[in-house]
Structure formats: C-alpha cells, structure tokens
Amino acid sequence: MYVKALYFKNFRNLSDGFIEPCENVNIIYGDNAQGKTNLLEALWLFCGGHSFKGSRESEFVKFGEKQARIRVEFFSQNREQNSELVFGSNRKEVYINGVQKKSAASLIERYNAVIFSPEDLTLVKRGPSARRRFIDSAICREKLGNALIISRYNQTLNQRNALLKDIYRHPELKNTLSIWDDTLCYLGSQIIVRRLEYIKKLKESAEKYHLGISGGREELSIGYLSTTKASYGENEREIFKSFSDNLRESQKEDIKSGFTTVGPHRDDFDIIINKKRAKSFASQGQQRSAVLSLKLAEAKVLSELTGENPVILLDDVMSELDRKRQDYLLNKVRQYQVFITCCDLDESLCDEKSRKFFIKEGSVS
Ligand SMILES: Nc1ncnc2c1ncn2[C@@H]1O[C@H](COP(=O)(O)OP(=O)(O)OP(=O)(O)O)[C@@H](O)[C@H]1O
Ligand SMILES: [Mg+2]
Incomplete structure (x- = not known):
C-alpha cells in the first residue's frame, strides 16, 4: 500500500x-x-x-x-x-x-505502517512490557480478531486477579478460581501460539538484517521466553495443558502475591547479540541496529502476511x-x-x- x-x-x-x-x-x-x-x-x-x-x-x-x-x-x-x-x-x-x-x-x-522512532530503543533497553506491546501490536495488525482475544484475555486476567485478592481474605472462595482458570488458559494459549508463530517468522528475518547492518560482524538471536514453558512447534492444546499445569503449580504463590504470576502477560522475548544479552552488554549503536533489524523484519512479515x-x-x-x-x-x-x-x-x-x-x-x- x-x-x-x-x-x-x-x-x-x-x-x-x-x-x-x-x-x-x-x-x-x-x-x-x-x-x-x-x-x-x-x-x-x-x-x-x-x-x-x-x-x-x-x-x-x-x-x-x-x-x-x-x-x-x-x-x-x-x-x-x-x-x-x-x-x-x-x-x-x-x-x-x-x-x-x-x-x-x-x-x-x-x-x-511500521514506525521507527528514538523511543523504540526501549525495546532493547527496558523491561518486558515494551517487548510484549511490540509483539501484541504486530499480531493485532495481522488480524483484527487477535485484538479481541487479547482484550478478552486481559479482562479475564483482571477478574482472576481480583478474586486472588479476595481469596487472601476469604479462603473459602478458592474453589471458584477454576472458573477463570479455564478461560484464561483457553485465551492465553491462543495468544501464545500466535506470538510463537510471529516470533519464529520475525526471528528469521531480523537475524539476517542484523548481520547485514553490522557488516557481518554481529549475530543477533531472538527467543520467546514463556512463563508457561510453551515452546515453538507446540499446538494450542499442548500449550493449554502446560499453561494449566503451571497455573495450578503457582496457585499458592498467586494467592500470596494477589496476582497471576504465569501467562502471556508475564512472557518476554530475549534479544541476544553475539551470545550476550543486548540489554546489559550491547553498545548504543548495536542496540539501535538490533531495533532496526526488528522493525525491518516487522515490515517484511507484515507484507508477506497481508500481501501489502x-x-x-x-x-x-x-x-x-x-x-x-x-x-x-x-x-x-x-x-x-x-x-x-x-x-x-x-x-x-x-x-x-x-x-x-x-x-x-x-x-x-
Ligand atoms: N496540541 C498541540 N498544539 C500545538 N502545538 C503542539 C501540540 N502538540 C505538540 N505541539 C508542538 O508541536 C511542535 C513540533 O513538534 P514535533 O515533535 O513534530 O517537532 P519536530 O519537528 O519533530 O522536532 P525535533 O526535530 O526536535 O524532533 C512542538 O513544539 C510541540 O510542542
Ligand atoms: Mg521529531
């Protein structure tokens, strides 16, 4: 376009x-x-x-x-x-x-459109929320329906978190947690599958671009880090299962802290340059090049997907x-x-x- x-x-x-x-x-x-x-x-x-x-x-x-x-x-x-x-x-x-x-x-x-502005350096420099926003905004632009899944997931998460806080004061409410858990895993596994598919495509191009930008001197590597232990190639059913298992295991911790500690809202992706974490070790120029490679890859994936x-x-x-x-x-x-x-x-x-x-x-x- x-x-x-x-x-x-x-x-x-x-x-x-x-x-x-x-x-x-x-x-x-x-x-x-x-x-x-x-x-x-x-x-x-x-x-x-x-x-x-x-x-x-x-x-x-x-x-x-x-x-x-x-x-x-x-x-x-x-x-x-x-x-x-x-x-x-x-x-x-x-x-x-x-x-x-x-x-x-x-x-x-x-x-x-794909935008690259100086603020995008937060992708490398800051905590995981900027990176989650980046992937989610990309998958939302792939398909309108994805935005709906993410918004329903966030609603369910808020309801589960509110209940977790109530359980701390009223332990008898614990049995009602399962009402939200199923929906959370159902929607969450759909988000994770889409993110994994997206990162797989993004990674392939971004790694090539970074090698090009750096004149062949720097190897970029990107990997999805899931708190649900989901990994590439798993389908929705498998991810649903690992998400449920992890949610059950972390229930005690969730009740104690009053929020849900596992799920796509806590996931991240790693940006590694020459086998070292970019956030801690990369120079300004390397960080900027890594973000540019991600953005060029975003444009390529988007054009392959939408045909525009x-x-x-x-x-x-x-x-x-x-x-x-x-x-x-x-x-x-x-x-x-x-x-x-x-x-x-x-x-x-x-x-x-x-x-x-x-x-x-x-x-x-
Ligand atoms: N609602 C608004 N009404 C009027 N002026 C505004 C409004 N919002 C922002 N501005 C002003 O617009 C001006 C231009 O902003 P802009 O960020 O586009 O500058 P720029 O040309 O990109 O500059 P730079 O080279 O410093 O990045 C700024 O002085 C800003 O304060
Ligand atoms: Mg400006």
Whole structure:
C-alpha cells in the first residue's frame, strides 16, 4: 500500500495543509520543534488510532482550537481508499471511504505502517512490557480478531486477579478460581501460539538484517521466553495443558502475591547479540541496529502476511547511524514507501523520484 495524500487541519502544531508524497523515499526536513514528528504521527494514526507516543487524543488538537482533522488518501487492496479521523472534545470520529465507523479498528487490515522512532530503543533497553506491546501490536495488525482475544484475555486476567485478592481474605472462595482458570488458559494459549508463530517468522528475518547492518560482524538471536514453558512447534492444546499445569503449580504463590504470576502477560522475548544479552552488554549503536533489524523484519512479515507493503516511517533515525548502516537501511527500505524526518536535508538520502517537504512552524512547503 502507499499514501497518495495526507491532509491535516489543527492537528498538533500543523495548521492547515497537505502533502502529496511519492511512492518511494519522502524526506521531511526542518529545524527542531517544527512539526516533523507530528506529521509522522498523523500518518501512523490510521493504523488503528493509537499514538506511538502514548498520547491522549485530546492532545492532538492544536492549542486553542476545538477540533483536529486528518485525512489520508491511500492505495491498498487494489483500489484507492480514504479515511478521516476527527478529534475533539468527544470521542473521535472515524470515516472510512466516506462511511462513519465506530472505531478505527477496521482500518487495520487496509492501512499499515511500521514506525521507527528514538523511543523504540526501549525495546532493547527496558523491561518486558515494551517487548510484549511490540509483539501484541504486530499480531493485532495481522488480524483484527487477535485484538479481541487479547482484550478478552486481559479482562479475564483482571477478574482472576481480583478474586486472588479476595481469596487472601476469604479462603473459602478458592474453589471458584477454576472458573477463570479455564478461560484464561483457553485465551492465553491462543495468544501464545500466535506470538510463537510471529516470533519464529520475525526471528528469521531480523537475524539476517542484523548481520547485514553490522557488516557481518554481529549475530543477533531472538527467543520467546514463556512463563508457561510453551515452546515453538507446540499446538494450542499442548500449550493449554502446560499453561494449566503451571497455573495450578503457582496457585499458592498467586494467592500470596494477589496476582497471576504465569501467562502471556508475564512472557518476554530475549534479544541476544553475539551470545550476550543486548540489554546489559550491547553498545548504543548495536542496540539501535538490533531495533532496526526488528522493525525491518516487522515490515517484511507484515507484507508477506497481508500481501501489502506497509509504509515505513523513520523518525530521527538517520543522524544516529554511520554511513555504512545508513546505506544498508536505505537500500532495504527502498522497496517500500518511506517517510524520513531529519533536520538538515541530506541529498544523499534522495534519488530522482524522491519528494522533499520542508516544514516550518507547522506549515509544509
Ligand atoms: N496540541 C498541540 N498544539 C500545538 N502545538 C503542539 C501540540 N502538540 C505538540 N505541539 C508542538 O508541536 C511542535 C513540533 O513538534 P514535533 O515533535 O513534530 O517537532 P519536530 O519537528 O519533530 O522536532 P525535533 O526535530 O526536535 O524532533 C512542538 O513544539 C510541540 O510542542
Ligand atoms: Mg521529531
């Protein structure tokens, strides 16, 4: 898929304007705080309506204004489509091809993007929750139904956790735990199977990309770490069983701590470079390269799965990479429609087809 045009009005500091990008490399350049990241955020929001910065919707509206509007015209599923999001004091309004929808979720299978921003380094640097968010967001974009499974799992988990806290004070309630356990294992095993399948595909590509980015010097290795002891190749039934067994074994501990200690909500994946854990031992450049490899792999898996190339959004990535790594990255992303933000226009990123957008105080020229 590719974006044909993006219109914006009072979206963050972007006042009123539009861009018509090319299908290849698009450069958005300008000084700090002019609106480059805001433009990428607008492009990203059509993936399902959530900010990659974790912002609230009210923050999208330009200071002093009542409403923000963004509209995208894009080519996907062999036809031209469009979507409009309106943010105001009420719930956001979503329009797809002119028809109002309840949520932006149904954009998921039509519009796809992969974003790499400096905040993504948390994937390597921080605790497991950022990595779980990464896989879950990826599997949700593969299939709309997966988001529903995850949301039902989280509801069940909250109910089980509430009961665990009650059992601590009223031990006679212990027998009712099994009501939630079955549902938890049923939904949880579906999530784990999808995550394992996803990591298997991701791993294959990410490991290759990392070898390429590092000029053959670094070996990346990724592995899913499950608190339920599930492993690659197991089916849902087998994972259901190991999840149930582990849940039963940890029951005492769960009651004592007042929350569920095993399940996909506690799983993680390991990022290892040259046999050492990246979080503790990798340099800044190695960590950045590992995240880039994961993101390139995410784009590849997504395009194989949906049959559509996602749009690639690179926010402030280039300036942090040495020339060799820049060239490798550019070469890999050229097959997609790419948006690259930078402060100074670097002509070496462009080719004859590239379009350049200069942004100043929220206006694009
Ligand atoms: N709701 C809003 N209304 C008006 N301005 C906003 C709003 N939200 C954010 N901004 C402002 O938009 C400006 C541009 O932000 P943005 O992150 O896009 O800058 P940038 O061009 O990416 O800069 P940098 O090169 O530093 O990353 C910031 O000064 C920010 O305070
Ligand atoms: Mg920025």
